Amino acid sequence: MTIFSAAARRAGAKAIAAISAIFLASCDSAPSGSGGPQINATAPVTVALLVPGGSAVESDTLLATNLENAARLAISDLRGVQIDLRVYNTGASPAQAAAVATQAANDGAKIILGPLYAEAANAAGVAVAGRGLNVLAFSNNTAIAGRNVYVLGPTFENTADRMISYASRQGMTRFAVVHGDDLQGTVGRDAILTALRNNGVEAASVSSYPMTQQAIISSAGQIADDIRSSGAQAVFLTGGINADLPLIATALPERGINPEITRYIGLTRWDATPQAMALPGLQGGLFALPDTQMLEQFENRYAAAYGAMPHPLAGLAYDGIAAIGALIAQNQPGALSAAGLTQPQGFEGTQGVFRLMPDGTNQRGLAIAQIQNNQVVILEPAPRSFAGLGF
Secondary structure (H helix, E strand, C coil), rough: EEEHHHHHHHHHHHHHHHHHHCCCCCCCCCCCCCCCCCCCCCEEEEEEECCCCCCCCCCHHHHHHHHHHHHHHHHHHHHCCCCCEEECCCCCHHHHHHHHHHHHHHHCCCCCECCCHHHHHHHHHHHHHCCCCCEEECCCCCCCCCCCCCCCCCCHHHHHHHHHHHHHHHHCCCCEEECCCHHHHHHHHHHHHHHHHHHHCCEEEEECCCCCCHHHHHHHHHHHHHHHHHHHEEECCCHHHCCCHHHHHHHHCCCCCCCCCCCCEEEECCCCCCHHHHHHHHCCCCCEEECCHHHHHHHHHHHHHHHCCCCCCHHHHHHHHHHHHHHHHCCCCCCHHHHHHHCCCEECCCEEEEEECCCCCCEEECEEEEEECCCCEEEECCCCCCCCCCC
16 A cells, blocks of 8 residues: 655645636537548657636636646657647637637648647537548646547546446445535536446435535435435535635534445545545545546656746646647557547557547546545555456
């Protein structure tokens, strides 16, 4: 077993807030495009990078710079592959994202990396579908995935499936699902319920709470009754560590849902702060982590190159270029087609192995972690290939 470091916990805290920021409401998927353009792998391949620069939000400017830095760092790590990176600012407007995606196609781009926000990614995908271009969006919103749009961001569906698969191997077959009634909570609930069905185990009960402190406390008694009457062996929580999780993870044990008897499982990262790991309901609880060794290597490489630690989302740009470079290196004219992008063996990224799925979603290798004595302990490491445990 591996004890997780304080530095990685700090990185996790930043990532939680950052990933929540790009989780937007569902959009319509882009219409179907062709499989992808033909490329000449012996010449520079034009790749368009769409970043959120040019908006009125200062954090978008910082993130745009970090995404571009990470993409260029990835290009410098490629061997025998030439990429002509063209950078376009989308601002905060889906219309602008569509316009610059069209411009990128006119400029000869063979694939589009980005944009960040779900509505912008959806618009970009629609704009270039008829041009045969695929879009590797930085979003984690699977509602926009499909046709010519692939999402690179970590998804609730992937995490839920990993957690349920592990828990069921430990003999847990009845799960109570407890979620907030906001967008994150309801999307998380749906991801958990889908994972339960896919793994052939049962949703013993489903309970929700309004997203205010008093409402969570007031709802906890009824939720605890629901869990007890359902005979659940585990409680799957959607709450975020910087929002509702501390309240519900305190209130349920106070209402008699003993974590030593009924295991608590998390859909989000629980390693944000030492205070979070002292919560009574989280002791002995399970959650998922990326390959932290790979993440640390990327952060160190980025800091050495640019003099500062990367934004938690910057690694998505590195991953996109790494995948594109690996495909170009195969020296096939259709390398950037749907078939190439969804190769079963996947790619190696900043947080471990990942692969793009035919439906536009992704799978990422995740470790299983447990909180023991206010520390994070790795029970099952992240798989290093898609033939490994966890898939």
